Amino acid sequence: MRRRGIRHTVPERLDQQKHRRNRGSRGGRPTGFDSEHYKKRNTVERTISRLKGFRGVATRYE
Known part of the structure; x- marks a missing residue:
């Protein structure tokens, strides 16, 4: 994923x-967490979860 820039x-x-x-310089670099991006991701995941609750969408009727 790092190679693709994700x-x-x-x-x-x-x-x-x-x-x-605790590991000091051997501990590696800290992760680059973006809270705004995380909020948007959370919104999308909750929306998809709610859509799965509708039988017509979940089973592809209609």
Whole structure:
């Protein structure tokens, strides 16, 4: 995904952040989390979830 320039939108867990900090320079670089992008992704996922609740959409009737 990095080669294609796709950024992740899932926030890093607190225990992972602490572990990376404890490792110091060997811990790797921090992830580039964008909260605005995450909010938009969350909205899209909730909308798709609601659409799946409608039988006509979920089973492709109509």
